[in-house]
Amino acid sequence: MTRIRLRLGVLGLALLTGLSTPTTVASAGPAAPAPTVEEQRLDRAVPQEILRRSGFDDVAPAFGRSLERADSYAQARRLVEREGSALWRRAVDRAQGRGTKGPQGRGAAAREGGDGRGADLSPDDDRPLYWARLGLTRQVRTWQPAFGLTDAQRAGLLDRLERTSRxxxxxxxxxxxxxxxILLTGFDPFTLDRDIRISNPSGATALALDGTVVETAEGPARIETAVFPVRWEDFAQGTVERTLRPYLPRADLFTTVSQGRAGRFDIERTNGAWRGGFPDNDDVSRTGTVPVTDPASQPQWTSTTLPYADVVAADTGRFPVYDHTEVTEIPAGGTGPVVRPDGPTPGSTARAGAGGDYLSNEIAYRATLLRDRLGLHESLPGGHVHTPVLQFGAGNSTEVTDPDFVRNRLDIIAQVRAIVTVAAEATFRR
Incomplete structure (x- = not known):
């Protein structure tokens, strides 16, 4: 994820086609809230084209029809869980070239360029999952069932939908x-108001690698993945810790992954306990210390335990890979931020980790802090990998895809897989 620093900027409702407006029914519950800023972007032409060209334009309409038939909260919860999980599996199957089955049971042949019905978008694309999920969350957010839905119940449905579809x-x-x-995480697309066409190679990598096995000289390893939102509040509510806590004690290696700088991979050495305030996908800003449980014991810095020297030395693909050590700190006794090329100094206060001060730094900080609080610092290799910025071909400022864009994404996915394999081999032989 593009790093945001104090001294730098960022590097680098018509509903879905065919979707009927949810029926408004007199309800004993509170009025349904309006769609979020993130959900409102669905109205624009690019999301509609991405959904249509991937074959995922059927997801939200069919879900909406099923939701309207739900006559209790329990039935709605079962529907949300089933359809959220099915959307994730459909996206993974599409990315990995398998025949897919849509959330409503529609069979579709995954082929190069799409998910059936004449779709022609490259199957490695992460954007169909992102935009289809927003179609589902908007349905739940604006739904007003006859039986009444409390704010807490609606929040529960949305939370379950988010978790299962990620x-x-x-x-x-x-x-x-x-x-x-091996546990690996990715992110949604972001900076969508700058360019709504954007894809996130970390999310694409999560789809491509979920459930796959890499062969190492020390034996095979299975990769499991999940994707996280680009929203400050979800992180403050503990989505990272809730997701990772059951699995880190069982993992042999983990890495969080996000999009970073143009033309290079970075293995981020140090993570900082600071939010820099850049707007998230809901156009919300947050600045301050990363909020965690037990803040009294919260460190300013956490560090990678990935075998970064082995990864940097290996030939993993076309992009160079760097051991990235620079941070921004307020030195002990100091009053202003200072850039440190070789990492933080003792007693300093974080203002940017090696991975910046946005949510990519925060997921790395939270995951490695969780590792340490679980007593796994010495036994569990883990940290953060920043991929290159995924770039469109020269001269493409309007089209949702092009051959260079697809090639760049496929190369990044392949190189993340190679990086994880090298890290696993180096770890397992020790």
Missing amino acids: GQTDIRYPGEGHLRR
Whole structure:
């Protein structure tokens, strides 16, 4: 994810086509809230084109029809769980070239360029999942059932939909004595008001690698993945810790992944406990210390335990890979921020980790802090990988895809896989 620093800027409701407006029914519950800023972007032409050209334009309309038939909260919750999980599996199957089954049971042949019905968008694309999920959350957010829905119940449905459609409830590892276990996370697209066409290669990587096995010289390892939102409030509410806590003690290696700088990978050495305030996907800004449980014991810095030297030395793909150590700190006794190329000094206060001060830094900070609080610092290799910025071909300022864009994304996915394999080999042989 593009890093945001104090001394730098960022580097680098018509409903879905065919979707009927949710029926408004007199309800005993509170009035339904309006769609979020993030959901309102669905009205624009680019999301509609991405959904149509991927075959995912059927997801929200069919879900909306099923939701209107739900006559109790329990039935709605079962529907949300089933359809959220099915959307995640459909996106993973599409990315990995398998025949897909839509959330409502529609069979579709995944082929190069799409998910059936004449779709022609490259199957490695992460954007169909992102925009289809927003179609589902908007349906739930604006739904007014006859039986009445409390604010807490609506929030519960939205939370369950988010978690299931992001793969956060779909992490499955083999039993002891079989494969090694690798956990990898990605992100949604972001900076959509700058360019709504944007894709996030970390999310695409999560879809491409979920449930796959990499062969290392020390034996096979299974990768399980999940995707996270680009929203400050979700992180403050503990979505990272809730998702990762059950699995880190069982993992042999983990890495959070996000989009970083143009033309390079970075293995981020140090993570900082600071939010820099850049707007998230809901156009919300947050500045201050990363909010965590037990703040009295919260460190200003956490560090990677990935084998970064091995990764940097290996030939993993076309993009150079760097051991990135620079941070921004307020030195002990100091009053203003100072850039430190070799990491923080003792007693300093964080203002940007090696990965910046946005949510990419925060997920790395939270995941490695959780690792340390679980007593796994010495035994569990983990940290953050920043991918290159995913770029369109030269001269493309309007089209949603082009051959260079697809090639760049495929190369990034392949190189993340190679980086994870190298890290696993280096870890397992020690």
